[in-house]
Amino acid sequence: MEYRLYSHISMNWAGKPLQSLQVMLAFIRSTTTTAGLTVETELDEGMYRKGRTATERQLRELALSPHDVCPRWNYTFTPRLTS
Template identity: 45%
Template sequence: MVRVETNTGLKVECALDTRTYHKGVKVSDAQMAKLNISGDAFHPEWNYTITPRNV
């Protein structure tokens, strides 16, 4: 894990994920509809937030 802090106080953490993931996994429209996802005002197709659902 790498942790960096800028002079202005931005803190960033990153780690390399070496796991193997299957290609071509499809997410159904029903599964997508269950996500609590909201797009950002700037390029919502790239920038979005997923928050926990109230179960």
């Protein structure tokens, strides 16, 4: 089953001001669907280097399926089966 998580989150907080990170996280955590989706989230305040990119080899090794519409922006990751 495929869930489109961001659309449900967007519907949950539609028209409501996102006044702080805590308010935003609360809206994300309270997102559910009739199919039973629940969401867990936490704030990651780690420091990360900017400008890092994946190599072509790393990208090829991903289980990545681009969508027909805007494939550079829309794609699905699927779990890899390990042997």
